[in-house]
């Protein structure tokens with residue numbers, strides 16, 4: 001088989017480990033792999049990994065071409081958010097490119113948007129499409145965790161541990177904004193791991209007045225410092241907006257807002273992300289041999305599973321309720 005592989009949407013730590021796994025598994029099973037640059041944009045532009053240096057159209061990636069990339073953040077293939085691919089015409093163009101270059105299968109690595117695109121492609125194209133979940137958002141149903149999530153939590157926790165030092169020294173309240181436009185997984189796991197007092201997530205209607213009451217209570221319990229983790233998609237706004245509202249409600253602490261931003265997407269993946277990426281890349285390649293298509297390769301309770309693309313994004317992945325309660329109980 002000739003397999004195309006691409007990274008799409010926001011980059012996530014572990015995408016390189018997944019790419020290495022796809023290439024090594026394919027070589028081991030006698031397939032050839034071509035890397036596509038810049039996600040779906042590369043499908044439309046016929047932009048392949050290595051074609052700049054070899055001058056060859058669609059050069060095959062050797063096992064050695066992916067040596068020592070697992071530890072690197074970002075993606076060596078480059079990623080993109082490609083508007084043109086969202087249209088029927090964009091998908092048709094991609095199909096004709098894949099056929100012109102005689103691809104048999106495609107492995108897109110990305111988040112929910114990437115899988116929406118993959119679902120459209122697998123309906124329009126006769127080749128096989130199997131996706132690997134790569135996003136720091138952990139917002140895909142059908143896999144316990146997405147590649148990159150664990151590293152992003154680690155990065156955010158490292159930052160908050162440092163902020164706690166200064167928060168304690170100055171008796172301050174820090175509002176720390178983490179990524180997550182529609183999903184609070186990153187905010188909730190970060191808050192729990194960093195022993196934050198409060199998490200404001202898009203899934204729960206956290207109003208500033210309620211946060212304020214909670215903060216007053218924590219003050220009365222003798223807390224020197226408070227960390228509030230705010231998902232960027234929080235309904236009352238991000239960290240800066242919430243800071244303004246808290247000030248209006250007589251917050252008993254001096255407050256500061258910190259936006260972690262894209263720092264959460266970078267850096268070397270944790271061992272957990274490297275292992276997840278390696279398992280899922282290998283599983284995606286092995287699943288192709290069975291003729292499977294239109295599926296995500298995920299991991300549930302330690303087992304590799306195949307989940308139809310539509311199931312991964314058609315519903316919102318719920319937050320673990322018990323973790324919300326746990327955070328509340330621990331913060332007093």
Ligand SMILES: Nc1ncnc2c1ncn2[C@@H]1O[C@H](COP(=O)(O)OP(=O)(O)OP(=O)(O)O)[C@@H](O)[C@H]1O
Nearest residue numbers: 009010081082085086110111112113114116117135
């Ligand atoms: N409904 C859709 N139909 C076709 N293609 C889509 C659709 N939605 C998204 N895509 C394609 O997938 C790409 C990646 O999607 P998006 O930008 O939403 O990132 P993502 O995969 O969700 O990753 P992240 O979680 O990091 O944001 C888009 O740029 C677009 O090319």
Ligand SMILES: O=P(O)(O)OC[C@H]1O[C@](O)(CO)[C@@H](O)[C@@H]1O
Nearest residue numbers: 009010011135136137179180181
């Ligand atoms: O790089 P961009 O386009 O600013 O993307 C930001 C978005 O991507 C994500 O980080 C996922 O990768 C979201 O949490 C965030 O809202």
